[in-house]
Amino acid sequence: MDWGTLQAVLGGVNKHSTSIGKIWLTVLFIFRIMILVVAAERVWGDEQQDFVCNTLQPGCRNVCYDHFFPISHIRLWALQLIFVSTPALLVAMHVAYTRHEKKRRFRNGEKIDIEELKNEKIHIRGPLWWTYTSSIFFRIVFEAVFMYVFYYMYDGYQMPRLVKCSDWPCPNTVDCFVSRPTEKTTFTIFMLAVSGICMMLNLAELCYLVIKICMKESRKTT
Amino acid sequence: MGEWSFLGDFLEKVHKHSTVVGKVWLTVLFIFRMLVLGTAAESSWGDEQSDFMCDTQQPGCENVCYDKAFPISHVRFWVLQIIFVSTPSLVYMGHAMHTVRMEEKRKMKEAEMEAQENKNGGSTYYQQKCSVVEDTKLSGWDEAGGQIILRGSLLNTYVYSILIRTAMEVAFIVGQYVLYGIFLETLYICQRAPCPHPVNCYVSRPTEKNVFIVFMLAVAVLSLFLSLAELYHLGWKKAKERCSRSYKASPSTAPGRLESAPQAERAQMYTPPPDFNQCLSSPNGKFISPFSNKVASQQNTANFATERVHGQEDAAGEGPFIKSRYVESPEVASECAAPAFPENYFNEKRRFSKASRASSKARSDDLSV
Numbered sequence: 001m002d003w004g005t006l007q008a009v010l011g012g013v014n015k016h017s018t019s020i021g022k023i024w025l026t027v028l029f030i031f032r033i034m035i036l037v038v039a040a041e042r043v044w045g046d047e048q049q050d051f052v053c054n055t056l057q058p059g060c061r062n063v064c065y066d067h068f069f070p071i072s073h074i075r076l077w078a079l080q081l082i083f084v085s086t087p088a089l090l091v092a093m094h095v096a097y098t099r100h101e102k103k104r105r106f107r108n109g110e111k112i113d114i115e116e117l118k119n120e121k122i123h124i125r126g127p128l129w130w131t132y133t134s135s136i137f138f139r140i141v142f143e144a145v146f147m148y149v150f151y152y153m154y155d156g157y158q159m160p161r162l163v164k165c166s167d168w169p170c171p172n173t174v175d176c177f178v179s180r181p182t183e184k185t186t187f188t189i190f191m192l193a194v195s196g197i198c199m200m201l202n203l204a205e206l207c208y209l210v211i212k213i214c215m216k217e218s219r220k221t222t
Numbered sequence: 223m224g225e226w227s228f229l230g231d232f233l234e235k236v237h238k239h240s241t242v243v244g245k246v247w248l249t250v251l252f253i254f255r256m257l258v259l260g261t262a263a264e265s266s267w268g269d270e271q272s273d274f275m276c277d278t279q280q281p282g283c284e285n286v287c288y289d290k291a292f293p294i295s296h297v298r299f300w301v302l303q304i305i306f307v308s309t310p311s312l313v314y315m316g317h318a319m320h321t322v323r324m325e326e327k328r329k330m331k332e333a334e335m336e337a338q339e340n341k342n343g344g345s346t347y348y349q350q351k352c353s354v355v356e357d358t359k360l361s362g363w364d365e366a367g368g369q370i371i372l373r374g375s376l377l378n379t380y381v382y383s384i385l386i387r388t389a390m391e392v393a394f395i396v397g398q399y400v401l402y403g404i405f406l407e408t409l410y411i412c413q414r415a416p417c418p419h420p421v422n423c424y425v426s427r428p429t430e431k432n433v434f435i436v437f438m439l440a441v442a443v444l445s446l447f448l449s450l451a452e453l454y455h456l457g458w459k460k461a462k463e464r465c466s467r468s469y470k471a472s473p474s475t476a477p478g479r480l481e482s483a484p485q486a487e488r489a490q491m492y493t494p495p496p497d498f499n500q501c502l503s504s505p506n507g508k509f510i511s512p513f514s515n516k517v518a519s520q521q522n523t524a525n526f527a528t529e530r531v532h533g534q535e536d537a538a539g540e541g542p543f544i545k546s547r548y549v550e551s552p553e554v555a556s557e558c559a560a561p562a563f564p565e566n567y568f569n570e571k572r573r574f575s576k577a578s579r580a581s582s583k584a585r586s587d588d589l590s591v
Contacts, residue, residue: 003228004227007228019320022316023316026232026312026316029228030228030229030232030305030309030312031305033228034225034226034228034229034305035301035305037225038225038226038301039297039298039301039302042264042295042297042298043295043298046271046272049272050271050272050285052281052282052284052285053281053282054280054281054282054416055281161285161286161289162282162286162415162416175281175282175416176282177281177282177285177286177416178285179271179285179288179289180271180288180289180292180295181289182289182293182294183289183292183293183294183295183298186293186294187298190302
């Protein structure tokens with residue numbers, strides 16, 4: 001999977017984020033995407049090959065693997081990372097639209113501060129504040145949804161060593177053994193912990209933005 | 223190695239703002255750990271499960287025995303080690319970038335204040351400049367060089383990051399020893415359901431793996447040593463700084479006197495009247511305090527004599543300065559409270575002070591340094 005494209009896109013968003021947003025982005029890239037690519041993909045690499053069932057019945061192993069792993073952890077994490085990064089694209093689009101509007105107004109002869117136009121930092125105010133806050137909100141929602149999906153699909157976060165399978169064409173209840181369960185459990189818990197940290201960071205950022213705007217409003221009224 | 227580019231890019235930035243030993247540590251990390259892991263070790267451990275053979279036909283026995291023998295593969299363990307060991311440097315880099323941003327904001331504020339003061343007329347100009355200069359010293363940013371100087375809170379962050387890094391290294395080295403010991407045996411005897419009895423299992427490529435294990439262990443110990451050396455170097459530097467600071471502080475009674483040369487030059491730049499500069503600056507440009515106890519008493523006697531002898535004489539700028547020099551006053555405590563008086567104001571003050579020439583008490587309108 002080519003995560004470089006995502007890095008290129010999100011790198012642009014980084015400029016217009018708050019400090020917490022920048023920390024979140026760093027955690028995302030180093031502790032999630034990098035771990036996924038460098039370590040987790042190798043661990044899950046042979047998950048079907050080394051899924052062994054105590055039977056000679058052809059097809060039983062395939063069916064049992066499919067029953068217990070409807071979607072592999074790796075693919076689920078990749079989807080989670082993409083969904084969680086997508087709201088940041090909304091912010092990038094809004095910023096691009098704002099800049100485009102400014103350029104248009106400048107061309108039409110309005111007095112625009114050239115320095116500010118050149119200076120790429122755009123403050124999180126007004127409509128951009130709403131876009132940014134809603135992007136953080138959606139991020140939190142997506143994280144929570146995926147964490148629940150993991151829990152629901154795999155009955156908790158621990159990878160079992162032995163699973164018992166009686167799907168057709170298996171003739172009876174068959175013992176199937178998962179490959180590298182301890183290592184998989186370690187990485188599942190690690191990714192879960194980092195998701196939790198990312199969610200905390202997003203919540204903190206949301207609180208920070210809300211408090212900032214409340215303080216501004218109170219200053220205006222006093 | 224492309225997969226490591228995410229971390230690599232971040233660490234490149236850390237590289238710029240590290241000490242010499244820190245740069246060596248980062249280079250060791252990049253070349254001897256990341257590169258070796260990515261290229262050599264990965265391929266050596268590539269077939270670790272497929273070629274893990276157990277002397278049994280029991281289905282599932284190999285899986286469970288492999289899982290028992292290697293709860294986490296060496297390669298993944300080293301990946302986690304590299305990431306956790308690099309993380310404190312990222313925290314330091316975050317702080318450094320924050321410092322840079324604060325500096326930029328400060329510069330913008332300065333420029334704004336300058337513009338404002340040029341409109342209003344500079345009465346508070348000097349104080350504001352000096353307070354800003356004080357902040358610079360704490361932040362540790364060298365304007366001239368564009369480099370971050372390790373000082374104050376930034377130095378503390380750096381030291382903590384190295385301490386945490388060292389702790390992580392030790393934890394991972396100990397963890398590796400606890401999990402696997404030092405060397406990998408060729409034979410692993412496994413007893414775990416569904417294996418019917420203790421079963422002989424054979425590890426794939428044990429010698430090659432041992433070579434890499436020893437290599438990575440040696441590099442980890444080297445990194446640990448470099449971290450400790452850096453701590454020692456920083457600790458020694460800090461102690462040296464503290465000693466020289468306490469030595470400089472003892473002859474002077476005016477607090478906050480220990481400015482570095484750039485700050486002194488900056489302070490000098492902000493004093494419009496040339497006479498004032500002549501009074502304050504020493505030939506080498508350092509901002510030393512003229513208000514030491516010993517000097518003060520000597521000046522006292524000298525100035526009494528001068529006053530009696532010269533009387534109404536208007537010395538070219540020497541008179542009022544001599545009077546103000548020996549004044550050991552509380553107002554002097556602020557190094558920045560030097561207002562910009564016009565030339566003739568001094569003359570008026572001189573006349574006033576001659577009327578009360580016997581007194582050597584501090585007057586509020588005396589020049590304070």
